[in-house]
Amino acid sequence: MKLFDFEINHRQVRDVEHEGFFHGAHGISSENGTAEIDALFEQKIHHAKQQSASRKSLLDAKLDRLTALAPSVAQSWQAVRSYLDPEDLRLVLPVIVLLLGCFALATEVILLAPSLDLLDITDPTVQFIAAFGLASLASVLLHLAWETLEDHRASPLTKVIWRVLGGLTAAALVLWGILRGYQVAFAADLNRNQLGRFLAGHPVLASIFYIFITVGAPLAAAIALSHGGRHLRDWRRYHQTRRRAERLAQELAALKKQIDAENDWLRHELGKLSHERREWMHAYLRQYERGQKTGARQSPSWLVHAKAWLAAIVTLVIGLLLFPLSPLSFLLAAAAYLAAFLYFQHHRLHPTPAQFYKLARVTFAEVPTTPLVEERVVRTVPVAQLQEENEILPLPKKKGK
Numbered sequence: 001m002k003l004f005d006f007e008i009n010h011r012q013v014r015d016v017e018h019e020g021f022f023h024g025a026h027g028i029s030s031e032n033g034t035a036e037i038d039a040l041f042e043q044k045i046h047h048a049k050q051q052s053a054s055r056k057s058l059l060d061a062k063l064d065r066l067t068a069l070a071p072s073v074a075q076s077w078q079a080v081r082s083y084l085d086p087e088d089l090r091l092v093l094p095v096i097v098l099l100l101g102c103f104a105l106a107t108e109v110i111l112l113a114p115s116l117d118l119l120d121i122t123d124p125t126v127q128f129i130a131a132f133g134l135a136s137l138a139s140v141l142l143h144l145a146w147e148t149l150e151d152h153r154a155s156p157l158t159k160v161i162w163r164v165l166g167g168l169t170a171a172a173l174v175l176w177g178i179l180r181g182y183q184v185a186f187a188a189d190l191n192r193n194q195l196g197r198f199l200a201g202h203p204v205l206a207s208i209f210y211i212f213i214t215v216g217a218p219l220a221a222a223i224a225l226s227h228g229g230r231h232l233r234d235w236r237r238y239h240q241t242r243r244r245a246e247r248l249a250q251e252l253a254a255l256k257k258q259i260d261a262e263n264d265w266l267r268h269e270l271g272k273l274s275h276e277r278r279e280w281m282h283a284y285l286r287q288y289e290r291g292q293k294t295g296a297r298q299s300p301s302w303l304v305h306a307k308a309w310l311a312a313i314v315t316l317v318i319g320l321l322l323f324p325l326s327p328l329s330f331l332l333a334a335a336a337y338l339a340a341f342l343y344f345q346h347h348r349l350h351p352t353p354a355q356f357y358k359l360a361r362v363t364f365a366e367v368p369t370t371p372l373v374e375e376r377v378v379r380t381v382p383v384a385q386l387q388e389e390n391e392i393l394p395l396p397k398k399k400g401k
Contacts, residue, residue: 020284024291033284041277045270052266056259063255070248077245080238089235094228101139101224108135108217115180135218141169142222150230170215177211304344312337 016037023033112135113127121127145166148159315336319329 016280017283017287020287021291024288025294026291030285030288033288034281037277037280037284041273041280045273048266048269048273052262052269056262059255059259059262063252063259066248066252066255070252073241073245073248077241080241084234084238086238089238090231091235094231094235097224098228098232101221101228104217104224105135105139105221108214108221111213111217115176115183117183135221138169138173138218139221139225141165142219143225145169146222146226150226170219173215173218174211177214178207180214181206181210304341307344308337308341311340 019033020030022028023030109128109131112131113124116127116130119130121130141162144162148154148162154162312333316329316333319326319332323329
């Protein structure tokens with residue numbers, strides 16, 4: 001017969017005491033109860049270990065992954081610290097330089113757009129779009145050519161290609177500047193203004209001015225992009241690598257603490273279960289012995305009839321209120337009496353362990369009322385009187401040798 005319910009989370013020591021008393025009074029072997037208690041706690045210990053192992057396996061897997069990642073992160077952080085000094089890192093000045101490069105590029109777009117009439121582009125909007133594309137292209141090519149002077153990781157062929165493209169871009173801008181100078185001089189001559197005469201009298205100065213405007217703006221944008229981009233890239237790489245190394249160290253420390261906390265939880269849980277097992281075992285055996293010695297009495301039969309009559313009277317009162325002077329009220333009262341009698345009689349003949357525990361025989365010990373220590377009366381009596389009362393003879397005298 002199953003003695004316990006395996007849902008031990010809902011079971012208390014009091015229930016185990018009831019079971020122990022019930023088994024002891026009925027002569028059931030105590031080994032059955034103790035073995036089942038052991039089985040219950042072994043199941044709970046196994047469940048606790050399984051829960052801890054599942055959580056710890058996830059933590060160990062994450063710890064192994066971070067531990068494998070730690071050398072590469074540390075190496076990257078060491079490499080960044082070796083060639084980047086935190087005091088040399090700048091953020092505000094590179095941003096300002098990049099903004100100035102953008103303004104220079106915008107100026108080039110504004111000055112270059114009207115000269116696109118030579119290419120039969122007369123729409124102002126299309127002229128601005130085409131000028132922006134040409135200026136951006138020239139700035140990017142000059143930037144890439146400039147990067148080959150600082151970047152030593154590129155292959156020789158790549159360096160040659162970008163430098164050739166940069167040189168062709170610069171030459172094309174110079175020629176475009178000369179062409180713009182002639183274009184402006186021709187337009188001024190058609191309008192017969194003083195600018196045409198000035199440009200016609202100083203052709204070299206006019207060419208230098210327009211070459212400077214045409215080449216200088218894209219070149220300034222390219223240098224600003226190279227300078228500002230490099231500083232911003234170094235600043236971002238330094239702080240990103242540092243945050244990554246610090247975050248990895250924090251995660252490793254937190255994981256180790258979580259693993260230690262999980263081990264502490266398992267030790268505490270096993271200790272608690274061991275203490276609870278001893279407590280249950282002691283309670284069961286103590287009440288088992290008590291059930292063997294005292295047993296229990298059966299509840300009186302008159303109590304069953306009293307409860308049945310009480311149920312019948314209550315049902316009769318309710319029936320008379322609902323059905324006045326109706327035979328149905330008396331039938332309901334009789335049915336209530338019969339149902340209550342059968343129910344309480346069943347519990348009287350087959351009580352549950354908790355009910356059986358309440359019916360235990362109790363023997364009260366009598367406390368003695370006489371004093372434990374008797375008073376002693378000391379009286380002074382002469383020796384002669386004592387000899388007479390007790391007929392004590394005097395001791396004979398010893399003879400000398």
